[in-house]
Amino acid sequence: MSETRKSRVLCDVDFDRDGRQTGFLRLFHSSHVSAYGFLPIPIVVLRNGEGPTALFVSGNHGDEYEGQLALCGLAQSLDPERIRGRVIILPTANYPAALAGNRVSPVDNLNLNRIFPGDPDGSVTEQIAYFISSELIPRADLVCDLHSGGSSLLYTPCSLTNHVADPDLFRRQIAALRAFGAPLGYVQGRAQGQGGNLTLGGVAERRGIVTLGTELGGAGAVSAEGLAIARRGVRNLLVHLGILPETEREPAEETRIYGLGGQDHFVYAPEGGVFEPLAEPGETVRAGQPAARIHTPETPWAPPAEAVFARDGFVLCKRQPGRTLRGDCLYVLGGAFTPSG
Structure with missing residues (x-):
């Protein structure tokens, strides 16, 4: 500048x-x-x-x-x-x-x-x-x-x-x-x-x-x-x-x-469709726990895609709209903090 x-x-x-x-x-x-x-x-x-x-x-x-x-x-x-x-x-x-x-x-x-x-x-x-x-x-x-x-x-x-x-x-x-x-x-x-x-x-x-x-x-x-x-x-x-x-x-x-910190604090939609949340802000979650199902009502016979949490953490936020696209952020997690960063 x-x-x-x-x-x-x-x-x-x-x-x-x-x-x-x-x-x-x-x-x-x-x-x-x-x-x-x-x-x-x-x-x-x-x-x-x-x-x-x-x-x-x-x-x-x-x-x-x-x-x-x-x-x-x-x-x-x-x-x-x-x-x-x-x-x-x-x-x-x-x-x-x-x-x-x-x-x-x-x-x-x-x-x-x-x-x-x-x-x-x-x-x-x-x-x-x-x-x-x-x-x-x-x-x-x-x-x-x-x-x-x-x-x-x-x-x-x-x-x-x-x-x-x-x-x-x-x-x-x-x-x-x-x-x-x-x-x-x-x-x-x-x-x-x-x-x-x-x-x-x-x-x-x-x-x-x-x-x-x-x-x-x-x-x-x-x-x-x-x-x-x-x-x-x-x-x-x-x-x-x-x-x-x-x-x-x-x-x-x-x-x-x-x-x-890293990308493991974020959960992204693996596919486009309708986002079914499996956790809410304020919850504590574990690595491997299911985070969301993405449904495709336009193909009702197809099973939903599933996203999981990559780490333990506290749910800081979740996506609000039901319709989502691949790559949309579904969740953000807070993890352990140390004063050194």
Whole structure:
């Protein structure tokens, strides 16, 4: 990412001004229905003097709602007079996708969380990624990117972070994971290749910034449990950073942390058809245990294909839609975690 290239996105707020500011990122986009219009991506900034900065993002994927609601609540309730430092809130980062309720943008069909650090001269989604990478992340001491399973997955609500090579950064990320206070958390590696390098969190980690994520539910709906965890967690992170006083901390049970490493943590559909789940999120499973049957009602005399779990683990999430294609992810398992990663 070249630091000399300037984002084309205009911003209504002054990041260095005290008080509460609300406004929009103005991403100019010419379309059939709006020749000279802009996409108004809402942003909220609260500041009270010098101190640490927390960046909270949701709507990175537009069909993930718990984080969006939690950050709307934070934007409405947080009193700038009670904080020390700065809080930046971006509730619908991929604004077109959020309005459409889609994982990817309906404008350019791009997944925001797979194209960081973006391009200031690129498509709409690439410009959003570049603004976040160049203007928001560098200002932060902690980045929290709130996700859930979206339309295709259903998660046991949890928080997450990445295993990073820098031992001090990894220690601080685990501390933030525990401070968030979700009942479950996991530490992920690079089980699906280097895609993590193209995420919002990957940009922050390469800058040495503490980064935390969540998976708060899914199935294209709002999980009441996941929303409650998010609302508590974002405030507890502000306490953890020293932006809010200790008296604002909300009690939470100790986080049980799992690891998510290689491909044996994933179960994929061996064939296309109708997915019959044989385990649910929150269950503990064993290696060799049947995970799913894939039926083909269009060929009713054919026996179902079967998928099995390749390892012992805790079911973090399962696929939601019944119809599936070969290669779709059916389950993700958490395994044993050690502080060394």
